[in-house]
Amino acid sequence: MTALACAALPWLAGCAGRQSALAPAGEDAAALHTLFIVMLAGAVVLFVLMNGLFFYLTRINPVALPLRHARLLMAVGGILFPTIVVGTLLVWGLSLLPDQRRPGDGLRLHVTGEQWWWRVEYQPADGGPPVVSPNEIRLPAGQRAELALTSSHVIHSLWIPALGGKMDMFPGRETVMSLRPTEPGSYRGQCAEFCGASHAWMAFEAVVMEPAAFEAWLAAEARDARAPATPEARRGADIFAREGCGACHAVRGTDAQGSLGPDLTHVGSRQSLGAGRLGTGLEDFATWIAHVDALKPEVEMPAYDHLSEPERRALAAYLKGLE
Template structure:
């Protein structure tokens, strides 16, 4: 039964890749393809080594010495064959290690090489969310969002990685390998999606209590769809025109929310928490913790620590009749 464990693990990983889960084996980018190919080469070679080792062990166990044989007497022919066998095994081991080293070096060259691309992002790891700034030569085209990255299909995108507090690790398994985000230092990695789709990522370096709830998602769109999305993100928030959302906006601007959050086009200019200008258009809140609905936004406002214990967002004291207008206002920031 124990011998089946490695095989079952391989089959499980393979099925994960085939089913499109968050898996490095379901590759949709140049770097991810390189890593997936290297994984399967390692599995094939190491599986062969394991099989040969088990076969040699079984043969050794089946070999019997005569009961009256002198254990100190050796057979020259047998000794010669064993010496040759061990020499060949050592040689093959050396070749395997050198080959693996070369493959790893080649994979790292692909992973860390940067092609010319039109899009550059600054991604900053926070406890426990991702700040994403779309850079542009025109300052008016620069904007910031959170936990959700949109990229055009088939184009390389340069990611500049930083961290504001502790070490984080940026990892989109389907598109590329891991890269650490380290305070006081900027690392770079490039991603590229070969086809449209949604690719989930995760912080891969333990960074505190809510490390497991520090997700990020990459949405690969056609160039036309991406440009429409970016043009909308650059714009300021649209002022609400219905009474409930107008009251929600008044509540938002009169509470401590504006000390941490920014909503472009209003007096809210906080920089220490996610930019909420278009928060209603994002798929999730809390870095993938909850889907973006009015009810979930209300639950997050009322008790953020009940949803995500240890989160840095303080509990805001609101009157019972203020929660729904505020949630409605935020949910409407599309």
């Protein structure tokens, strides 16, 4: 028994972490976690009972059952008991669905699945203009936020295991889900529907914040980009304009108004680069600029490996300074 417990330890390590459905940090995830635990416990009990009965009839008391007892066992164990158990679990599971689609407390997000990144727009409760912050979903703790989901090319599926269930995203159709996170922290979300070559690298950060901190962050995100603060960053801004990056990317407050790729207005303050592919250090930006095609197969952005190393570092300094 001790050896079995030790052998199970590496597997138990997967039961925690910021991308685990077994470590719920939201009201919706907690409901699904409870449902899973009850189903798992029931499966264990059923396994023990059925195998115990089999062992008893084949090893302890291997005699033929009377026909009446055999029919009763088949009717109760094979029809009545499974029907009651499965029916109860089905009703309970379906009863959770309305909560997953309840209206939010005011905050509404529009999330579009792109190839392979996430376009995220926050619609403030006061009806102001949307705030764009791609590849990152930030939510206030203790409040229910409503997410309107769609896709631009193929079917995607948004899933933040620690906060709630998953929801598919379809081109030309809007699906709606809502989440009520309870524990501030940083969690990992992922596309849960195979969508192409870089599906495995289509992740995002889900950051739960205290309501006051969230409001301050949202107000900061609505501002224009910060002007380059160093000579190297100013040179990077010139390279950004010279290479035509503004044709695909927007940097609010500048001439860059592209919409094909992610908005870069505050890219330096995000927790990941390339939809979870890299961090946001200077080396990460420089690596992404030169090797984006290798880091994210079939992505639409070209690699700028023709730039010299000083030029890549200057461009990385400019992007890192967009906080």
